[in-house]
Ligand SMILES: O=C(O)CCC(=O)C(=O)O
């Protein structure tokens with residue numbers, strides 16, 4: 001992709017850039033204990049890390065480049081055409097379709113978000129669910145890459161979860177990978193995002209502070225904008241986009257399944273200090289547990305089984321997702337239940 005995006009190094013001086021752990025996928029896959037420990041510490045501390053995927057077979061990075069091209073193709077379609085795929089009409093579970101700008105809560109004028117998104121169901125892409133999900137023609141031109149990408153990321157996710165389960169000493173029958181089996185139907189998805197350019201006067205988050213509702217998010221972007229709430233600093237720190245790396249963050253479900261031992265990472269998307277929000281593209285693979293998974297701490301000698309707090313009655317993963325979506329849309333928003341949005 002060429003001139004449409006700002007270079008990752010063209011940023012204001014003295015930006016507070018977070019120093020994330022870099023996990024080598026290859027080393028983790030080869031069973032390196034050093035890598036497994038690094039991964040575990042990152043998940044217990046920040047809830048986010050870079051996954052170095054350079055050299056991964058099949059060539060996932062080629063697929064990543066092609067998905068950037070798909071994003072341009074989708075978001076260049078006229079709004080009237082995109083609205084034929086309205087996600088709220090096509091998919092009550094929000095696994096397929098288009099969300100126009102301003103439909104979610106956000107911090108821009110009128111309390112709105114500043115991004116369009118397009119969701120694609122992973123099961124439909126890899127033939128694990130209905131393959132005839134409604135979509136614009138342009139998606140089919142990139143289906144091979146979507147398939148390669150989905151399979152490669154779900155394999156990487158299994159590697160990560162297997163490593164974490166082993167460090168947590170979970171029994172194989174009650175492990176993290178059991179509830180995230182790549183061959184069992186699950187509400188996983190790829191979401192393409194395009195943030196609109198905003199004038200310098202329009203400050204605030206285009207994507208409000210939140211934790212992701214699922215288990216692992218593999219994010220790809222070439223542009224600044226993502227910030228995480230630093231575990232130590234308590235300040236919003238910028239995540240530097242790095243070519244060849246996925247930025248992987250933990251979501252609520254891993255936190256709930258380990259009684260908060262593993263940390264879900266609070267994040268948001270903002271304009272750089274002193275800069276106007278530029279047009280920005282990102283996309284992510286969202287890994288979630290199978291629907292019937294009960295959101296309670298798994299048995300690990302490292303995890304204390306705490307009290308079930310108010311509003312935390314043992315829901316299934318599917319129920320948890322419904323609650324979280326209602327918050328993101330602002331349908332059930334109130335101060336008392338804001339924890340649902342910003343971290344379970
Ligand atoms: O666009 C980004 O960098 C972050 C997107 C995000 O947080 C999300 O889709 O949940």
Ligand SMILES: [Fe+2]
Nearest residue numbers: 210211212267
């Ligand atoms: Fe997110």
